[in-house]
Amino acid sequence: MNQVLWLRTDLRVSDNTALAAAMSTGPTVALYLITPGQWLAHDDAPCKVDFWLRNLAELSIRLSELNVPLLIRTVEDWQAVPALIADICRTHEISTLHVNDEYGVNEQRRDEAVAEALRKTPTSMRRHLDQLLFAPGTITTLSGGYFKVFSQFRKVCYARLTQSLPACLPVPDRQASLLIVSDSVPQAVNGFAQPSDYLRSLWPAGEDFAQLRLAKFAEDDLADYQQRRDFPAEPGTSQISAYLAAGVISPRQCLHAALRANRGEHDSGNPGAVTWINELLWREFYKHVLVGYPHVSMGRGFRRETDTLPWRHAPDELAAWQQGRTGFPIIDAAMRQLLATGWMHNRLRMIVAMFLSKNLLIDWREGERWFMQHLIDGDLAANNGGWQWSASTGTDSVPYFRLFNPLSQSAKFDPDGRFLRRWLPELAELDKRGIHNPAKLNGLFAGVEYPSPIIDLPMSRERALSAFRQLGEAL
Structure with a gap:
C-alpha cells in the first residue's frame, strides 16, 4: 500500500523517523507544502524561508536517489491543508500519512484537523517522535x-x-521506481526577499x-x-x-x-x-x-502575573535597538550581526534581550517577534524560552533583579574589542578600553561618529527593579 511522508521541519533522509517508517511499510511519496501566509503569520524570517528552500532542493536530490518522488503544493495557510492532503491521499491511493510530530498550539491544531479530515477517507495518519x-x-x-x-x-x-x-536510523534502502514525477523546488516564494549572497554563504544547504x-x-x-x-x-x-x-x-x-x-x-x-x-x-x-504550558506559544508569559508589567511604549528606542543604534557597542554590534548574518551569538542574545526587556522596559514580545523575523535558526520554543528567561517572565527564568550590564558584559566577553570592531567599523580605531564605552571618551576620539547612549544605565536599572517590585506587591 502506498505511503505519504509529509515533510515539515525534517529535511533529511538519514535518521528520519517518519521516512524510515513509511519506506519500510510500502511505496512512499514525499510531500512538502509551501504556505506563505502561515509563514508570514508566524514571523518566519526571509533568510529562514530561503534556507528551507535550499535544503529542500538538496533533499529532493537525496530522495530521487531513493526513488521517492517529491510533490510540492502551495496553499496560503494551514486552513487549506486538511482538504489538500485528503485529496492527495485519494489521488494516490495512500493507506498511511506519516508525519514527524511538531510542537506548538497551531501546529498541533493543524495536525488534528488533518487527522479529522482523513477519518472520512481510507487513509490513516501515523505520527512519529523525531525532533x-x-x-x-x-x-x-x-x-x-x-x-x-x-x-x-x-x-x-x-x-x-x-x-x-x-x-540513529540509517538511510533507508532504495525503493522500486514509481510512476510519479517529482515537482521542481522553487527558488523563492512571494513575500520573502532573497537574502544576500554573503548570508547564504554562511549557511550552505544539505x-x-x-x-x-x-x-x-x-x-x-x-x-x-x-x-x-x-x-x-x-x-x-x-x-x-x-x-x-x-x-x-x-x-x-x-x-x-x-x-x-x-x-x-x-x-x-x-x-x-x-x-x-x-x-x-x-x-x-x-x-x-x-x-x-501551551499559553506560552500564544503570546502569554509563562508567569501569567507578569502580563500586567507596565511595559513602555517607546517606538524610537525600539527602532534604535532593532537597527543597532543604541549607543552601547555590544548591543549594537550584536543587532548588526543579526541583520547581516541571520544569526546571533547566544551570549549576545541574552544581553540584548535583557537590555530591551529591562533597561528599556519594552515588552519582551517585541524582541521575540523581531528575532523570529530575522533569525535563520528561528524556533518558537527556543526563541520564546530564551526571551522569557531574559525578561524574568518564563519558566526557570533569571531572577528579576539580575540585569546584565552591557558595558561590563562587553569588557568581559570581548576584552580586546575584536567582535565590536568587526560589526562597528566606525569604532575600529579605538583602543580596547575606550571601544566598550565611547561616550566616556575625551580628546582625539571624542568626536567619533557613533550614537550617544539612548538611556542612563543606573536609572533604567532602577526603573526595571521598581516595576518588578510593584508587580510583586500587587499580588
Missing part, C-alpha cells in the same frame, strides 16, 4: 506534571539516557554539510566549548542551530557525536561535551514546556 529525544509527557515530575525547572528536567533526562540511548559541520565541531571545538562559548569573537559554538531548526540534522545525531567525543559519557568527562549536551537538553526542555 526530540523524549516525547512530551514522558519526562514528568513525581506528580505527573511537566517540569518548570531545567535542572530537575535534566536529571530525569540523564537517568533516561543512562537506561536507554535513542538510536545534510552532508550539516554532518560535516557537526563532525568538525565535535573533533576540533567541543572540548573547549565550555571555555570559549561565551566569547562572540571566538569560533567556539557549533553553528548548527539552523540545521537543527530545519531538521537537516537530528538531535540524536548531535547527541551521538558528543558522546563519541566524550567516551560515551553525558554527565561527566570532558566539561565542554557535558556543557554542549546540556544545551541540547535546554532545547528539549523548552519544547516540552511548549506542550505542557
Whole structure:
C-alpha cells in the first residue's frame, strides 16, 4: 500500500523517523507544502524561508536517489491543508500519512484537523517522535506534571539516557521506481526577499554539510566549548542551530557525536561535551514546556502575573535597538550581526534581550517577534524560552533583579574589542578600553561618529527593579 511522508521541519533522509517508517511499510511519496501566509503569520524570517528552500532542493536530490518522488503544493495557510492532503491521499491511493510530530498550539491544531479530515477517507495518519529525544509527557515530575525547572528536567533526562540511548536510523534502502514525477523546488516564494549572497554563504544547504559541520565541531571545538562559548569573537559554538531548526540534522545525531567525543559519557568527562549536551537538553526542555504550558506559544508569559508589567511604549528606542543604534557597542554590534548574518551569538542574545526587556522596559514580545523575523535558526520554543528567561517572565527564568550590564558584559566577553570592531567599523580605531564605552571618551576620539547612549544605565536599572517590585506587591 502506498505511503505519504509529509515533510515539515525534517529535511533529511538519514535518521528520519517518519521516512524510515513509511519506506519500510510500502511505496512512499514525499510531500512538502509551501504556505506563505502561515509563514508570514508566524514571523518566519526571509533568510529562514530561503534556507528551507535550499535544503529542500538538496533533499529532493537525496530522495530521487531513493526513488521517492517529491510533490510540492502551495496553499496560503494551514486552513487549506486538511482538504489538500485528503485529496492527495485519494489521488494516490495512500493507506498511511506519516508525519514527524511538531510542537506548538497551531501546529498541533493543524495536525488534528488533518487527522479529522482523513477519518472520512481510507487513509490513516501515523505520527512519529523525531525532533526530540523524549516525547512530551514522558519526562514528568513525581506528580505527573511537566517540569518548570531545567535542572530537575535534566536529571530525569540523564537517568533516561543512562537506561536507554535513542538510536540513529540509517538511510533507508532504495525503493522500486514509481510512476510519479517529482515537482521542481522553487527558488523563492512571494513575500520573502532573497537574502544576500554573503548570508547564504554562511549557511550552505544539505545534510552532508550539516554532518560535516557537526563532525568538525565535535573533533576540533567541543572540548573547549565550555571555555570559549561565551566569547562572540571566538569560533567556539557549533553553528548548527539552523540545521537543527530545519531538521537537516537530528538531535540524536548531535547527541551521538558528543558522546563519541566524550567516551560515551553525558554527565561527566570532558566539561565542554557535558556543557554542549546540556544545551541540547535546554532545547528539549523548552519544547516540552511548549506542550505542557501551551499559553506560552500564544503570546502569554509563562508567569501569567507578569502580563500586567507596565511595559513602555517607546517606538524610537525600539527602532534604535532593532537597527543597532543604541549607543552601547555590544548591543549594537550584536543587532548588526543579526541583520547581516541571520544569526546571533547566544551570549549576545541574552544581553540584548535583557537590555530591551529591562533597561528599556519594552515588552519582551517585541524582541521575540523581531528575532523570529530575522533569525535563520528561528524556533518558537527556543526563541520564546530564551526571551522569557531574559525578561524574568518564563519558566526557570533569571531572577528579576539580575540585569546584565552591557558595558561590563562587553569588557568581559570581548576584552580586546575584536567582535565590536568587526560589526562597528566606525569604532575600529579605538583602543580596547575606550571601544566598550565611547561616550566616556575625551580628546582625539571624542568626536567619533557613533550614537550617544539612548538611556542612563543606573536609572533604567532602577526603573526595571521598581516595576518588578510593584508587580510583586500587587499580588
